[in-house]
């Protein structure tokens with residue numbers, strides 16, 4: 001995996017008294033203290049974050065926490081007072097905070113595109129002309145421009161609307177035009193500043209789904225600002241939580257939910273349903289941590305109700321539940337199985353925790369085994385592991 005955007009110790013300060021403000025940043029002063037003593041507003045301080053190619057990296061936090069400030073440093077709409085903002089350009093990384101004007105123009109026209117919350121469509125231009133606007137500014141010849149615009153409008157399902165004007169479109173459609181306009185530049189990096197916040201909840205969910213579908217195909221690098229944790233957990237491969245201009249935690253969605261770094265993050269996740277985020281992998285006990293008996297038998301649970309005999313290739317050779325022979329069944333078929341005391345379900349590490357819980361329910365709380373993609377036994381989940389994850393204890 002290689003970085004597409006790399007923030008290194010980025011400080012951004014708004015206002016005249018920059019030097020004084022930075023001196024206070026170095027002493028760990030809060031935004032409020034900096035404002036009171038210098039009149040300058042701390043945008044962000046000491047930001048370190050690597051966004052790898054092809055990932056959706058979400059910047060999260062309360063209003064004013066510095067998410068947009070950091071995002072806008074990628075195309076130098078905000079200029080860092082200190083630090084580097086490295087952006088991938090072909091096979092080199094360019095520091096946009098230190099490069100010359102021509103390189104910056106090249107980065108803005110071909111490497112980084114932006115999608116705004118309020119769509120930012122020009123009302124006197126048609127949908128197609130809006131999508132092609134950036135290309136026109138970059139001097140892309142008309143024939144190529146038209147072909148690209150047509151392709152992008154098809155991609156977002158708006159090819160029938162090419163000659164309409166923004167006011168003739170719903171909010172959701174206008175934001176699709178915004179997406180098409182960003183895609184049309186063919187820039188590999190997309191900056192999305194709360195792109196769906198102005199939409200009503202149903203349309204918002206739909207556009208999130210569409211973005212994920214498009215992303216599966218296009219594999220852009222996306223830096224996405226959101227103040228909605230559910231949205232962040234749904235679309236983010238990584239989530240960065242910001243508070244008062246500083247990054248307080250960066251991690252995969254399940255890291256944030258299972259291991260919040262402080263009370264601020266804990267408050268954010270307090271109302272999140274862990275079932276929507278966690279997978280079997282997050283809650284399982286590793287094979288090596290289970291109780292091993294003789295002849296290759298391994299207990300799947302602490303209560304010792306269920307055990308597997310594992311052969312030398314790591315495959316299951318026999319199973320027992322409550323002292324009787326049992327058979328093992330995939331969680332994928334959980335709905336089709338009768339409630340049985342002689343079956344033990346197995347899942348893959350990527351299976352959702354919800355499916356694991358259904359399997360436990362169906363098997364009257366038997367533990368669930370985990371197999372890797374070559375059917376080797378890798379661990380198990382007992383009822384207590386599930387309860388700990390759900391109760392975050």
Ligand SMILES: Nc1ncnc2c1ncn2[C@@H]1O[C@H](COP(=O)(O)OP(=O)(O)OP(=O)(O)O)[C@@H](O)[C@H]1O
Pocket residue numbers: 014015041042043061062063064065066067068069070227
């Ligand atoms: N151009 C600017 N000039 C002066 N202050 C600014 C500027 N841009 C942002 N700020 C200040 O920097 C701080 C961080 O703002 P920022 O917009 O990054 O927050 P945010 O987390 O994106 O919040 P929101 O969700 O409300 O957009 C705020 O105190 C804001 O007032």
